[in-house]
Amino acid sequence: MADANALLSTCSYTEKTGRALFAAVADLGSVAGWMSFDAGRHHSAQQLFFTALHAASESGDKALGAHILQCMARQMAHLEHYEEALDLVSLAQYGARRQATPATRSMLAALEARFQAILGQVEDSARAAGQAEELFADVHPDEEPDHMAFFDEAELTATIGIAYQIATKHDTGHGRTQRAETSLDLLGRALTLRPEHRVRSKAFDHLGLARPHLTVGEVAGAHQETQTALALFGAIGSKRVGDRLAELHDEAEPYAAAPEAAELRDQIRSAVTTAA
Template sequence: MFRDTDNRLGGVLSRKAVAAQLADAVALLDTGSYDEATGRELFAAVGDLGSVAGWMAFDAGRHRSAQDLFITALHAASEAGDRALGAHLLQCMARQMSHLEHFDDALDLVSLAQYGARREATCATRSMLSSLQARFHAILGQVEESERAAGLAEELFTQIVPGDEPEHMAFFDEAELSATLGVAHQIAAKHERDTRRARRAEKSLTLLGRALALRPAHRVRSKAFDALALARTHLTVGEVTGAHRETQAALELFGTIGSKRVSDRLAELHDEAEPYVSTPEASDLRERIQSAIAT
């Protein structure tokens, strides 16, 4: 229920309710009595709930709180002996580090997740971690490493057996894979020139378009991110009309959610459009973003 609320409305509106639920669950661990098997299930449940609470805090821009919640959840996953859940939490922390522009730390956290869950990680977990590697390598300008990681992510995705995946991996579907790799290609395009940049951008647009088409209706924030990523890819190759169109779509979705992360990405798009401000569409794009963020 909390994950669905987060996906539909963002983390700003419900994070306090989830944090309160987590506090009650942690109290059970401290004061209750249970056998080993029940304890493992309880710790795993607390770890999973902590991942949602931490993610909501992150989405709301409460970064210190998010880090504390992720660490609490990571300890619970460790007590449960659930290495796959631990890997999931580490990738959440990696995404936060990337958002805060600590890109080396983000890559290190993904590597730690891969090592810690090396014997228990499902194909979905391994594919997800490789897709994040592709994105972080691209940010660091390591284009060839990004390409290899993207290829591995796609290969592992074809090996997923849905019934073998834990519930916390339900979010990682074809849309999520396509979006993550689409952003990786978009970032890599910035490190390329001429025809290589154009090819990268085309690949990014294809993947992001697929992601947006495949997103379930309740993944509202993800759809806003997809539209934003499409706009940024268009700008990478100077296609202001496409950027303007996708920005309008992103802003319509942004108006229905509370998400500091989406707001931050809109601000980045606003800055990236500055070189094209002499065109009416880029100027309008920036004005619309500024107005949306201000309110």
């Protein structure tokens, strides 16, 4: 990124070439920022995302800018700044409203569903989830920009599944059970759709499946999904996955008297400590 920015600031080029160069640097910055985020280097990630966002603005590619904003939103949510995350999604939706492709609009709606659920706005979350699914029906992968290649049906389904999983925490009785079942169905479907090389995403999917099991007291199901997530975590060493495992460890505390829950917590603690 430093070398690329040095070229932009010291070389001469036509306006058309300059826009293409800035777009390339913005795309590079989003990837570098995401790598830093996944490694837990949050300050570095934020700097890279801001640099990438500036480059996207210089390129005039508002859809690419929206993609970078959603990366920033995911990081804010990971750091538990949920209102800021939702604000970034809203900014992306507004800024790219004339240039955004169906995949971009669907992705942003799916993230809105997730962040609304975190904030307890379950009806708004369900509305956004439905909108994301409707928008995805218009997606033609060969007409989407390269930076949107990651957002396939598996990613959409997983994101909405996580939104429902989070919403279970804000519901009780039959509603909670129904949302948990919807979450399990969606996340299970996402897993079947995931390409084999998306190992990190699969780890998140299995963790997503473990959490609604735990929410409704099905410790055995949570234990089984966590075993798979731990095996995948050992293969990739993602700090993001490690943080989600630590959250699951804390969420399992009320069930610690059950042998499977106690074992689940011990295994998570051991895996996360070893990775650190």
